[in-house]
Amino acid sequence: MKMECKCHGVSGSCEVHMCWKVIPPFGKVGNPRKSSQGKVRGATEVHPKQVSSRKLLVPKSSRFKPYVAHDCPDFCDRDPWHGVFGTSGRQCNRTSLAMDGCELLCCSRGFHTAQAEVVEWCSCNFRWCCSTKCKQYWHLMEVHSCR
Template identity: 45%
Template sequence: SAGVAFAVTRSCAEGSATICGCDTRHKGPPGEGWKWGGCSEDVEFGSMVSREFADARENRPDARSAMNRHNNEAGRTSIIEHMHLKCKCHGLSGSCEVKTCWWSQPDFRVIGDYLKDKYDSASEMVVEKHRESRGWVETLRPKYNFFKAPTERDLVYYENSPNFCEPNPETGSFGTRDRICNVTSHGIDGCDLLCCGRGHNTRTEKRKE
């Protein structure tokens, strides 16, 4: 959902979309030495489109939909909170006598790193069932009362992620044991990650051509 909001917002500012454009609702008066100008990115419109697109499939009364709706909104909130002023100087010989500024999204890498931190500190929830007029509905509540309840900025989960290091017939994973890994790689094919801390065996081969 964060990716959808980001892409739509950027397309609107670049003029790639015909149904939207720049955000003309400048937030606050200009500051000393600068004035509003350029094209402020309309993140509220991008978030609205993301909400209609990503959340449309999450309308079931079950725990997974509740989790996805919460996490989708957290992703969109992360973009809104990382909006910042971007400015351009004007003046003779680059003197920057006056600056025009506009609201801009950060590089998406910033959002990705931020959400990765949120993922690593996600709040564990438990499922509760209660009856409403439409039938049984599942909702989520924090598993541990002595921890601070998650806010709209935090990510939540109620099931642990599968452990792909070990075989799991339910998910169809064969695990990573006996896989070939790359000693020099820091990526997903690297021995440190692929061997899951079990260590690795090195084999040298000589080939004649």
């Protein structure tokens, strides 16, 4: 992966310097693996084969070895080398089936449930000049976090 950076600021000044990793175009990754006959080296042709009531994809050659560009980091566990913080201690949603749900976010490791006292601000009014007055609403809330 390549680093790409841009400067942001008034009249071209570089007050904020932002950088990110960029994935190379697919052709740049795939073309070196392609032979002069137009076939990809290391790829295996597969054919459907009927096995009982199911169809399976069976490699034509027994020399099947998939091409792996690099190992993907595991985002479940902490990995400072790849800049991954892991999900241990992250707050999750017990009832959600989406990415914020405890089952997915906690990588099937389970989660802790605790009661937390939460303050919310409500009925806020702007006072001239220059303050805001709000009422505080305290309540207990169930909080779930990954093991």
